[in-house]
Amino acid sequence: xxxxxxxxxxxxxxxxxxxxxxxxxxxxxxxxxxxxxxxxxxxxxxxxxxxxxxxxxxxxxxxxxxxxxxxxxxxxxxxxxxxxxxxxxxxxxxxxxxxxxxxxxxxxxxxxxxxxxxxxxxxxxxxxxxxxxxxxxxxxxxxxxxxxxxxxxxxxxxxxxxxxxxxxxxxxxxxxxxxxxxxxxxxxxxxxxxxxxxxxxxxxxxxxxxxxxxxxxxxxxxxxxxxxxxxxxxxxxxxxxxxxxxxxxxxxxxxxxxxxxxxxxxxxxxxxxxxxxxxxxxxxxxxxxxxxxxxxxxxxxxxxxxxxx
Numbered sequence: 001x002x003x004x005x006x007x008x009x010x011x012x013x014x015x016x017x018x019x020x021x022x023x024x025x026x027x028x029x030x031x032x033x034x035x036x037x038x039x040x041x042x043x044x045x046x047x048x049x050x051x052x053x054x055x056x057x058x059x060x061x062x063x064x065x066x067x068x069x070x071x072x073x074x075x076x077x078x079x080x081x082x083x084x085x086x087x088x089x090x091x092x093x094x095x096x097x098x099x100x101x102x103x104x105x106x107x108x109x110x111x112x113x114x115x116x117x118x119x120x121x122x123x124x125x126x127x128x129x130x131x132x133x134x135x136x137x138x139x140x141x142x143x144x145x146x147x148x149x150x151x152x153x154x155x156x157x158x159x160x161x162x163x164x165x166x167x168x169x170x171x172x173x174x175x176x177x178x179x180x181x182x183x184x185x186x187x188x189x190x191x192x193x194x195x196x197x198x199x200x201x202x203x204x205x206x207x208x209x210x211x212x213x214x215x216x217x218x219x220x221x222x223x224x225x226x227x228x229x230x231x232x233x234x235x236x237x238x239x240x241x242x243x244x245x246x247x248x249x250x251x252x253x254x255x256x257x258x259x260x261x262x263x264x265x266x267x268x269x270x271x272x273x274x275x276x277x278x279x280x281x282x283x284x285x286x287x288x289x290x291x292x293x294x295x296x297x298x299x300x301x302x303x304x305x306x307x308x309x
Contacts, residue, residue, distance in 0.1 A: 031044045056074070064095075067097045087119065088117075119154070123189055144176075144204055149176055157205075158189065168201035183212055187216040188217045224257075249277050253281075271299055281306070292306060
């Protein structure tokens with residue numbers, strides 16, 4: 001029997017097979033399949049994973065235009081044509097979103113925040129690191145609750161310092177109304193230990209993650225010590241709460257400021273099952289091993305690795 005000339009075996013594959021093929025392509029290449037035919041026009045927008053990086057964006061495009069012309073279009077297409085669950089969402093690109101743009105992202109995550117959305121990675125790097133706070137209307141929940149509160153199924157979460165500052169806009173709760181029971185891995189990127197916004201938001205997330213097993217932190221470059229941050233960390237040390245499932249902590253770029261040391265002491269004193277603490281010091285910054293050994297620790301089976309870059 002002769003094979004029909006226009007036989008299209010790929011298009012007729014089951015969707016789970018097609019999805020498994022397309023999610024292994026860069027998103028830009030997956031989107032190009034929309035040119036194949038009318039049948040393929042929106043298949044890319046129905047994927048279960050979306051990874052938006054600089055590879056999706058023309059390098060010569062202005063930073064502000066990157067959000068408006070690329071990221072916003074992707075979000076709109078996915079909102080309009082994706083009828084299935086999204087299991088992974090990542091945005092890690094140089095762009096310049098303002099508060100209204102980030103509100104769009106909140107709407108997207110709220111609509112797509114389902115039990116299968118297991119991995120969320122937001123590392124937007126704006127043209128300027130300065131975030132202008134915006135007053136939320138009285139009675140509205142903080143951005144922290146609006147965004148992360150809908151991600152009740154998330155297992156792995158990565159947030160950049162810039163996005164954390166946006167989340168910390170408004171009042172920061174001690175913990176979320178509904179805990180993130182499934183969150184087992186948390187990466188806080190370029191955290192600024194002199195920023196009360198960063199630290200208070202980080203602790204709100206930590207207190208709301210009762211099953212967190214691994215915490216990774218990279219430290220933003222600053223030697224500033226702010227008294228209000230030191231006071232906040234000292235207060236946390238006195239509270240009766242524990243990271244009851246935390247087993248691994250990795251912190252990179254430590255300069256051994258007072259705030260960083262207070263944070264590490266808190267982790268040591270409130271993590272009863274901690275197995276490994278890896279400290280990667282900033283260049284030429286090391287702390288005496290004896291000081292680490294003298295710090296109070298809740299775990300009896302802890303291994304500390306004190307390394308340098």
